Amino acid sequence: xxxxxxxxxxxxxxxxxxxxxxxxxxxxxxxxxxxxxxxxxxxxxxxxxxxxxxxxxxxxxxxxxxxxxxxxxxxxxxxxxxxxxxxxxxxxxxxxxxxxxxxxxxxxxxxxxxxxxxxxxxxxxxxxxx
Numbered sequence: 001x002x003x004x005x006x007x008x009x010x011x012x013x014x015x016x017x018x019x020x021x022x023x024x025x026x027x028x029x030x031x032x033x034x035x036x037x038x039x040x041x042x043x044x045x046x047x048x049x050x051x052x053x054x055x056x057x058x059x060x061x062x063x064x065x066x067x068x069x070x071x072x073x074x075x076x077x078x079x080x081x082x083x084x085x086x087x088x089x090x091x092x093x094x095x096x097x098x099x100x101x102x103x104x105x106x107x108x109x110x111x112x113x114x115x116x117x118x119x120x121x122x123x124x125x126x127x128x129x130x
Contacts, residue, residue: 036071037128038116044125046076049105053091055081058099064113 036042052075054061065072080091080099087096098111104122120127 036069036073038068038071039074041116041120041125041127042068042071042074045119045123046074048123048125050076050119050123050125051103052077053080053094053096053101053103054099055079057081057085060113061100064100067113067116 052064054064054077056079058081065075065077068075078091080088080096082088100113101109101111102114102119102122103109108122110122114122116127119125
């Protein structure tokens with residue numbers, strides 16, 4: 001009888017964990033297909049030739065992308081790191097040394113996390129304020 005209670009607790013905890021994982025998976029899937037609040041803004045930046053240089057391991061780049069939420073997928077993002085954490089030749093040739101680096105169409109570069117409001121002013125793209 002005692003062994004059955006232990007098995008039941010393990011089954012219950014296992015079912016709870018599986019349930020939580022399923023709910024989280026659904027949440028992330030739905031979040032990835034919903035339009036982002038800044039889709040038009042990010043698309044405008046791309047159309048105006050604004051480039052975002054970064055590295056997958058860079059916490060500041062992740063912070064910058066987070067400001068865009070689901071809309072980050074529309075940015076002209078250039079990955080500057082290889083899987084072995086070396087800089088890509090393209091970014092070396094472009095003299096990118098700090099992440100994130102924003103490059104405007106006129107060649108102006110800003111190497112830091114930029115608030116969306118600043119990007120709006122610099123680019124002339126309208127920020128969707130809700």
